[in-house]
Amino acid sequence: MALTPMNVSPNPVELSFERAALRCADLSPLVYQRLFTEPPETRAMFRSQGSELVKGSMLALAIEAILDFAGERSGHFRLIACEVVSHDAYGTPRALFIAFFAVIRDTLRELLGVEWSPDIAQAWDTLLVDIDIYAAAQA
Numbered sequence: 001m002a003l004t005p006m007n008v009s010p011n012p013v014e015l016s017f018e019r020a021a022l023r024c025a026d027l028s029p030l031v032y033q034r035l036f037t038e039p040p041e042t043r044a045m046f047r048s049q050g051s052e053l054v055k056g057s058m059l060a061l062a063i064e065a066i067l068d069f070a071g072e073r074s075g076h077f078r079l080i081a082c083e084v085v086s087h088d089a090y091g092t093p094r095a096l097f098i099a100f101f102a103v104i105r106d107t108l109r110e111l112l113g114v115e116w117s118p119d120i121a122q123a124w125d126t127l128l129v130d131i132d133i134y135a136a137a138q139a
Helices: 012-023 028-037 040-045 051-070 076-090 094-115 118-136
Strands: none
Touching: 012 051, 012 094, 012 118, 028 051, 028 094, 051 076, 051 094, 051 118, 076 094, 076 118, 094 118
């Protein structure tokens, strides 16, 4: 499906996902390759059996929460608060939990290349700060 002005999202964060979807059917391998490279201690946090399903589900839920948080905030964004608490229980450092959202952003930025506009960059920067503030309030 070609993007036309009638079906392009006015939300820059959503637009970044739409454009990425045109280039890549599955973000999971790219996101987790980056996650395991940038903070390499994250690799040991995932079990070896069934890990691919867990990673795919985790990314899908994160994307759903991101899109809602960056958009209407109809309720899906609250998953972030739930996951902050559950990751705290797993012993995941809060900074590492928040870093996952930046890894998603960085993966999209690399995938989009020259289509990563200043508007998209600014929207993601604001989103990451807002998510960090929201997660900190869950403590």
